[in-house]
Amino acid sequence: xxxxxxxxxxxxxxxxxxxxxxxxxxxxxxxxxxxxxxxxxxxxxxxxxxxxxxxxxxxxxxxxxxxxxxxxxxxxxxxxxxxxxxxxxxxxxxxxxxxxxxxxxxxxxxxxxxxxxxxxxxxxxxxxxxxxxxxxxxxxxxxxxxxxxxxxxxxxxxxxxxxxx
Amino acid sequence: xxxxxxxxxxxxxxxxxxxxxxxxxxxxxxxxxxxxxxxxxxxxxxxxxxxxxxxxxxxxxxxxxxxxxxxxxxxxxxxxxxxxxxxxxxxxxxxxxxxxxxxxxxxxxxxxxxxxxx
Numbered sequence: 001x002x003x004x005x006x007x008x009x010x011x012x013x014x015x016x017x018x019x020x021x022x023x024x025x026x027x028x029x030x031x032x033x034x035x036x037x038x039x040x041x042x043x044x045x046x047x048x049x050x051x052x053x054x055x056x057x058x059x060x061x062x063x064x065x066x067x068x069x070x071x072x073x074x075x076x077x078x079x080x081x082x083x084x085x086x087x088x089x090x091x092x093x094x095x096x097x098x099x100x101x102x103x104x105x106x107x108x109x110x111x112x113x114x115x116x117x118x119x120x121x122x123x124x125x126x127x128x129x130x131x132x133x134x135x136x137x138x139x140x141x142x143x144x145x146x147x148x149x150x151x152x153x154x155x156x157x158x159x160x161x162x163x164x165x
Numbered sequence: 166x167x168x169x170x171x172x173x174x175x176x177x178x179x180x181x182x183x184x185x186x187x188x189x190x191x192x193x194x195x196x197x198x199x200x201x202x203x204x205x206x207x208x209x210x211x212x213x214x215x216x217x218x219x220x221x222x223x224x225x226x227x228x229x230x231x232x233x234x235x236x237x238x239x240x241x242x243x244x245x246x247x248x249x250x251x252x253x254x255x256x257x258x259x260x261x262x263x264x265x266x267x268x269x270x271x272x273x274x275x276x277x278x279x280x281x282x283x
Contacts, residue, residue, distance in 0.1 A: 017265075021268060041264050041270075044263055137253060
């Protein structure tokens with residue numbers, strides 16, 4: 001299993017995820033830096049993400065949409081608040097309307113990704129903080145369509161398709 | 166739907182209540198046996214009235230309950246509100262587990278560097 005731990009803090013509405021990967025820090029950084037790689041993992045197969053604007057520098061903005069099973073699009077935006085290649089990335093994540101303009105009253109989630117070198121492997125720590133439960137629910141609605149059963153099947157398929165570790 | 170709007174309004178109250186560090190601290194202190202307001206007020210450099218106000222915000226968000234004990238009011242954490250937040254965080258964790266699986270899949274492509282278009 002790739003994810004090794006998670007820490008939940010319901011009172012502060014924050015979550016920390018720690019995962020380790022069999023690849024160097026520079027390589028793992030690319031899955032954030034390159035929007036074509038990013039969109040292969042950000043959304044689930046039922047809600048794939050497409051990044052349009054992608055201004056990867058401090059203060060830069062990105063716009064994206066996720067396409068649902070019925071063809072509907074859920075739009076969002078990122079604002080990169082700190083970029084320290086290849087070890088640290090911070091961004092604000094929010095909802096957008098059909099024209100890609102931020103919907104301010106839905107609030108923003110703050111996310112910080114840290115990559116650490118473990119002698120050729122990489123530990124990635126993601127810390128997410130939400131502003132409201134409503135906002136968090138909306139984010140979940142875009143990602144949990146497939147349900148847990150399908151998610152487990154997907155992980156099994158990935159593991160089965162890989163050479164034994 | 167009206168029911169959904171009511172629910173959303175309630176959720177919004179919950180997380181506005183949690184947005185304040187003093188209120189988060191109050192919730193931590195009143196899990197378990199609970200405390201009365203004057204007992205709580207001793208922990209903070211603010212007036213009894215200010216603490217009472219924080220407790221009222223938490224009570225409106227259904228995060229604490231108040232029950233009368235003689236001349237005092239006992240403040241206690243409301244587990245349901247915390248449970249709801251916890252459930253949402255668990256769903257979010259599941260999303261990151263899936264993402265990590267997909268990242269591992271991309272990285273397993275190895276020397277191909279994964280630069281190709283989907």
